[in-house]
Amino acid sequence: MVTKRQKNVWMNAINDIIRGACGGFLFGIPLLYTMEVWWIGSLAKPQLMMMAIASMFIVVYLLNQTEGFRKRRYGWLDHQAAMDTVEAIAIGLACSAFVLLLLRGLTLETSLKESLGKIIFESVPFALGVALANQLLGDTRNGDPEGQATDQVNSKTNNKEDELQATFANVGGTLIGATIIAFNIAPTDEIPMLAAAASPPWQLAMIATSLLISYGIVFQAGFSNQQKRKQQKGIFQRPSSETIMSYLVSLLAGAFMLWFFQKLTFNDPWTMWLDHTLILGLPATIGGAAGRLAI
Numbered sequence: 001m002v003t004k005r006q007k008n009v010w011m012n013a014i015n016d017i018i019r020g021a022c023g024g025f026l027f028g029i030p031l032l033y034t035m036e037v038w039w040i041g042s043l044a045k046p047q048l049m050m051m052a053i054a055s056m057f058i059v060v061y062l063l064n065q066t067e068g069f070r071k072r073r074y075g076w077l078d079h080q081a082a083m084d085t086v087e088a089i090a091i092g093l094a095c096s097a098f099v100l101l102l103l104r105g106l107t108l109e110t111s112l113k114e115s116l117g118k119i120i121f122e123s124v125p126f127a128l129g130v131a132l133a134n135q136l137l138g139d140t141r142n143g144d145p146e147g148q149a150t151d152q153v154n155s156k157t158n159n160k161e162d163e164l165q166a167t168f169a170n171v172g173g174t175l176i177g178a179t180i181i182a183f184n185i186a187p188t189d190e191i192p193m194l195a196a197a198a199s200p201p202w203q204l205a206m207i208a209t210s211l212l213i214s215y216g217i218v219f220q221a222g223f224s225n226q227q228k229r230k231q232q233k234g235i236f237q238r239p240s241s242e243t244i245m246s247y248l249v250s251l252l253a254g255a256f257m258l259w260f261f262q263k264l265t266f267n268d269p270w271t272m273w274l275d276h277t278l279i280l281g282l283p284a285t286i287g288g289a290a291g292r293l294a295i
Contacts, residue, residue, distance in 0.1 A: 015222060020069035020091045022221040023133025025213050026290055028092070028126035029283045030181065032099050033190045041117035049120050053089070056124050061085040063131035070134070085131075092127030093119055102205060103279075104197040133221070169295050174246040177291020178253035178284040185283055186257035195275040203278050210250075210285040215243045217289040247281070250288040254280035 031037055044052075064081045069088060097119045100106045106115050185191065198206070219239045255277045258264040264273055 015220070016070045017087075017091065018216055019133050019221040020088060020130035021095055022213065022217040023069060023131075024092050024095045024126035024129040025286055026217065027129025027132065028096065028122070028124075029099070029286050030184060031125045032096065032103065032105075032122055033185050033188065033194075033283060035190050035193065037121055038105055038118050041119070041121035042114040044117040044121065046113075049117060052120050052124065056089060056092075056127050057085055060088050060127050060131045063128070063135070064088065066135065069130050088130040089123070089127045091130050092123040092125075095126045096122040099209075099282075102202065102209060102282075103194050104202065170242060170246065170292055171249055173291040173293075173295040174249045174288035175253055175291070177294070178250035178288035179257065180291075181287030182250075182254045182257040182280055182284040186254065186263060186280060187261040191258065191263060191276055191279050195272075195279045198275055198279060203275060206278050206282055207247075210282045211243055211247055213282075214247060214250075214285045214289045215239065217286065218243070218292055246288050246292065247285050250284040251277050251281045253288070254284040257284075 061081060064084045070084065097106065100118055100122060105118060110118075255264070255273065258273075258276055258280060259266075264276055
């Protein structure tokens with residue numbers, strides 16, 4: 001019994017971290033494609049970095065007083081909110097550092113001061129996303145018996161729905177979310193610059209990261225009635241196949257946006273289409289996952 005209880009505690013803690021990280025990616029990924037923030041961070045002095053951390057702590061602490069990223073609350077004790085704030089900032093720092101490494105914004109040649117500046121400045125929206133994870137994207141019916149009973153009835157009804165209709169709804173949600181994010185990033189000069197630095201191993205890592213984050217947002221983080229999504233029927237309505245299908249749709253949305261803004265033309269080689277689309281595919285996939293949460 002004790003072992004099972006300890007296991008549940010660890011699982012809840014891991015799910016809280018996953019939920020916070022996914023919220024951070026939803027809010028923070030667009031800013032990571034803004035080179036100006038990289039440059040500001042690389043030139044920032046230690047005093048400015050400390051001010052950024054202090055400001056981030058205050059804002060995230062206030063957000064944690066209202067909701068936070070954990071499913072369970074502890075009576076809104078000040079020390080618990082402070083601990084959650086430190087954890088949210090740590091998740092934001094880790095996520096921003098990971099994506100900067102993935103985008104080659106950080107390399108072995110990057111100095112420690114420049115690396116810290118980039119990570120700290122890029123982590124601000126990530127930390128805010130962690131703190132807002134439950135407030136804006138959480139399942140409002142979590143723990144509600146009536147809501148769970150309704151979901152069971154709806155799941156029986158959904159079993160009778162046309163599979164094509166369910167599939168088209170998911171494709172449509174993915175396409176809308178991916179297009180909104182890609183529309184804001186595709187016309188910038190960041191995509192060609194990042195694509196030029198991405199070698200095939202980093203492109204494979206980009207694909208794996210996009211799939212993992214998309215899966216985590218929709219099927220693991222506990223956002224927006226997760227259990228109901230797992231029970232939906234459709235052609236691609238298993239978590240793995242839906243994640244892959246949504247990623248391909250997001251890549252198509254990103255490629256179309258790059259062509260629409262004339263960053264790619266039909267005269268360009270297919271390798272150029274591939275690396276540009278994969279670079280834009282990461283934020284587009286996150287946008288597509290958010291779009292699926294909305295349906």
